[in-house]
Amino acid sequence: MEGCMFCKILKREIPATIVYEDEISLAFRDISPKAPTHILVIPKKHIRTVVEVKEEDNSLLGHLIYVANGIAKKEGISEKGFRLVINCGLESGQSVWHIHIHLLGGRKMTWPPG
Numbered sequence: 309m310e311g312c313m314f315c316k317i318l319k320r321e322i323p324a325t326i327v328y329e330d331e332i333s334l335a336f337r338d339i340s341p342k343a344p345t346h347i348l349v350i351p352k353k354h355i356r357t358v359v360e361v362k363e364e365d366n367s368l369l370g371h372l373i374y375v376a377n378g379i380a381k382k383e384g385i386s387e388k389g390f391r392l393v394i395n396c397g398l399e400s401g402q403s404v405w406h407i408h409i410h411l412l413g414g415r416k417m418t419w420p421p422g
């Protein structure tokens with residue numbers, strides 16, 4: 309999608325530290341990490357936000373969680389625990405309009421989130 313930062317990362321038009329890629333997903337380190345491990349897992353399909361997810365995207369979204377699980381293992385944060393976050397819409401703080409799962413770990417998390 310024209311003008312989308314994450315589509316640009318997908319097309320290698322802007323650099324990112326990519327940690328995983330397959331035919332339908334990409335994962336890369338967040339440019340402004342909020343935890344020792346902070347990785348974004350995105351679909352290659354441009355979906356703006358959770359509100360726009362269709363039934364046909366079910367397996368794609370499930371795959372993203374599976375990918376995050378594998379990365380958490382590789383990052384060594386599976387045992388202690390980690391957090392997956394999807395911000396959806398303005399009040400959640402979503403700032404990039406290409407759906408993404410935040411994989412956060414490597415420190416104790418607090419609840420509720422801010």
Ligand code: 5GP
Pocket residue numbers: 313322324325336337338339340341348394395401402403404405
């Ligand atoms: P959101 O606020 O939409 O849930 O999360 C967007 C995330 O993308 C933020 O954590 C932000 O730091 C990250 N981000 C924004 N632009 C870039 C970029 O160009 N490269 C990388 N690696 N991360 C980005």
Ligand code: ZN
Pocket residue numbers: 309312313314315316354355405406
């Ligand atoms: Zn996009």
